[in-house]
Amino acid sequence: MNLREVGEDRLLEQLLPSLPHNPEVILGAGDDCAVVKSGNSGKLHLLKTDCLVEEIHFTKKMRPESVGWKAMARPFSDFAAMSGVPQFALVTLIVPSRTALAWVKKLYRGIGKAARAFGVAVVGGETSRTEGPAVISVTVSGFVEKGRWVSRAGGKVNDYIFVTGRLGGSLRGRHLKFVPRIAESRWLTQNFQIHAMMDLSDGLGADLPRLARASDVGFEIDVQKLPLNPGCTIREAISDGEDYELLFAIAPKDSRLLLSRWRKKFPNVPLTRIGQFNRKSRIARPRADRKSKELPHGYAHFR
Amino acid sequence: MNLREVGEDRLLEQLLPSLPHNPEVILGAGDDCAVVKSGNSGKLHLLKTDCLVEEIHFTKKMRPESVGWKAMARPFSDFAAMSGVPQFALVTLIVPSRTALAWVKKLYRGIGKAARAFGVAVVGGETSRTEGPAVISVTVSGFVEKGRWVSRAGGKVNDYIFVTGRLGGSLRGRHLKFVPRIAESRWLTQNFQIHAMMDLSDGLGADLPRLARASDVGFEIDVQKLPLNPGCTIREAISDGEDYELLFAIAPKDSRLLLSRWRKKFPNVPLTRIGQFNRKSRIARPRADRKSKELPHGYAHFR
Numbered sequence: 214m215n216l217r218e219v220g221e222d223r224l225l226e227q228l229l230p231s232l233p234h235n236p237e238v239i240l241g242a243g244d245d246c247a248v249v250k251s252g253n254s255g256k257l258h259l260l261k262t263d264c265l266v267e268e269i270h271f272t273k274k275m276r277p278e279s280v281g282w283k284a285m286a287r288p289f290s291d292f293a294a295m296s297g298v299p300q301f302a303l304v305t306l307i308v309p310s311r312t313a314l315a316w317v318k319k320l321y322r323g324i325g326k327a328a329r330a331f332g333v334a335v336v337g338g339e340t341s342r343t344e345g346p347a348v349i350s351v352t353v354s355g356f357v358e359k360g361r362w363v364s365r366a367g368g369k370v371n372d373y374i375f376v377t378g379r380l381g382g383s384l385r386g387r388h389l390k391f392v393p394r395i396a397e398s399r400w401l402t403q404n405f406q407i408h409a410m411m412d413l414s415d416g417l418g419a420d421l422p423r424l425a426r427a428s429d430v431g432f433e434i435d436v437q438k439l440p441l442n443p444g445c446t447i448r449e450a451i452s453d454g455e456d457y458e459l460l461f462a463i464a465p466k467d468s469r470l471l472l473s474r475w476r477k478k479f480p481n482v483p484l485t486r487i488g489q490f491n492r493k494s495r496i497a498r499p500r501a502d503r504k505s506k507e508l509p510h511g512y513a514h515f516r
Numbered sequence: 517m518n519l520r521e522v523g524e525d526r527l528l529e530q531l532l533p534s535l536p537h538n539p540e541v542i543l544g545a546g547d548d549c550a551v552v553k554s555g556n557s558g559k560l561h562l563l564k565t566d567c568l569v570e571e572i573h574f575t576k577k578m579r580p581e582s583v584g585w586k587a588m589a590r591p592f593s594d595f596a597a598m599s600g601v602p603q604f605a606l607v608t609l610i611v612p613s614r615t616a617l618a619w620v621k622k623l624y625r626g627i628g629k630a631a632r633a634f635g636v637a638v639v640g641g642e643t644s645r646t647e648g649p650a651v652i653s654v655t656v657s658g659f660v661e662k663g664r665w666v667s668r669a670g671g672k673v674n675d676y677i678f679v680t681g682r683l684g685g686s687l688r689g690r691h692l693k694f695v696p697r698i699a700e701s702r703w704l705t706q707n708f709q710i711h712a713m714m715d716l717s718d719g720l721g722a723d724l725p726r727l728a729r730a731s732d733v734g735f736e737i738d739v740q741k742l743p744l745n746p747g748c749t750i751r752e753a754i755s756d757g758e759d760y761e762l763l764f765a766i767a768p769k770d771s772r773l774l775l776s777r778w779r780k781k782f783p784n785v786p787l788t789r790i791g792q793f794n795r796k797s798r799i800a801r802p803r804a805d806r807k808s809k810e811l812p813h814g815y816a817h818f819r
Binding site for chain 1: 517518519520521522524527528530531532534535536537538540541544545549550552554555556559561563564565566567569571572573603604606607608610611612613614615616617618620621624625627628631632635636637638639640641642643644645646647648649651653655657659
């Protein structure tokens with residue numbers, strides 16, 4: 214059997230349980246960041262790694278500054294998902310020897326710009342040759358206060374489901390210049406009890422079932438309420454992916470205050486209630502966790 | 517200009533100074549690990565990333581368990597170089613979809629074995645497709661006590677230079693099963709003042725000039741004293757690389773006690789005094805920091 218037949222999520226499911234743990238680990242692989250003890254009594258340590266592969270995630274036709282920005286902004290978005298603060302980054306660049314120095318310099322300019330925008334220091338770098346496509350792998354280290362970290366698992370039945378920004382059409386350009394929702398996420402956990410949160414990277418249709426499954430709840434969505442990017446259909450908003458918006462759950466009682474305070478704080482970023490968690494459906498959704506551009510079976514709940 | 521014309525060390529020299537820093541960084545790129553503040557008053561936080569690329573660092577003919585072991589052991593060796601304790605690892609695996617599941621499982625078995633041997637938890641994983649050669653990228657996070665960390669920069673004129681183990685011939689097999697010298701390194705800093713230390717990855721001929729340059733000293737070596745692996749020539753011991761032994765500097769007054777205590781503690785690991793730091797030679801060694809299998813100009817000092 215080869216990896217195409219297995220699929221990425223199932224591959225990781227098979228590999229990760231057998232990997233070693235230690236008592237310092239609070240949350241290992243499977244959520245947006247790993248959470249481990251930091252030795253600092255008030256804080257937890259967050260770790261995240263993410264990579265871009267040429268011809269899969271980017272092409273040489275794209276502006277290298279934008280590719281560098283995206284390589285750094287993607288793991289920052291995972292920090293936003295946990296309400297964490299990124300502090301340090303390590304960058305591995307694997308490229309053919311024939312690569313132009315100018316391309317690499319522009320790539321690093323984008324990496325540096327994204328890091329600087331969030332106060333992050335790039336503390337290590339490695340370069341290696343390859344005979345194949347270029348790879349940019351970024352690891353980010355940071356922290357979150359013990360009382361403020363949000364996993365995917367804390368959602369409760371009846372929680373309202375919110376999404377920031379607008380969805381769909383990211384591949385027309387926004388995926389290369391999005392701003393990770395760290396400021397929004399930090400504000401949310403400073404002012405409200407957020408029960409569960411994640412960032413939307415594979416599209417609402419793939420990611421919302423993951424959030425619900427991690428929280429052991431079901432969900433219902435009003436698709437007419439989805440905040441669409443200009444020119445996008447509902448279907449695109451659900452399945453395009455790479456939105457890098459926050460998807461989160463909060464108690465209904467906090468909903469009205471959240472909306473009024475959000476509009477004052479972030480007047481240019483829509484915040485939309487798109488649905489509600491409910492008791493878990495008894496209908497099996499065995500393929501709902503697949504990483505796929507197709508809509509998972511969970512999509513039945515969107516209708 | 518392309519990367520072949522620039523060379524890896526010079527590329528990083530060009531890229532890294534322009535990357536953002538922040539006040540939490542104690543030592544950024546350029547040493548074996550990055551050293552940053554941890555929030556814990558007694559400890560510093562260490563970060564290291566390292567990658568293996570197919571056809572450059574390994575081939576599909578090698579046992580996947582051994583490739584996995586090496587992928588994890590290499591960054592552990594950088595922790596040994598700083599007398600650090602690795603705690604957490606993130607593993608990124610980039611492979612073609614046609615890769616056999618069995619190969620990946622064996623690779624992870626080797627990764628897990630190495631992590632377990634050093635009490636390290638694998639807290640995150642990512643897999644991605646590629647159309648090209650496989651890549652395994654590992655990031656390790658850990659700590660070192662404030663009084664015990666050793667950089668490359670603390671060597672003093674007249675310090676004795678020691679090397680652990682034996683050198684040369686690693687590519688005949690040892691590079692796939694070496695044991696990072698973490699126990700030895702931790703014992704060294706618990707019992708002695710180690711002035712400067714690094715691990716030998718590119719060979720003594722390339723690495724010793726780096727250690728001396730970081731410490732702003734010169735060096736002289738007695739090549740007849742180099743501890744050779746069976747069947748190796750002096751030249752191979754100097755230039756083969758991938759020894760993953762410790763190279764360190766200590767005050768002459770501590771030398772005798774170090775050797776006698778070492779022999780009792782690590783009877784199966786040779787410890788050899790191979791030379792001494794001296795005043796920096798006035799002869800320019802402009803290419804001594806190249807990452808290259810050729811002997812650098814610094815080799816003049818070996819004769």
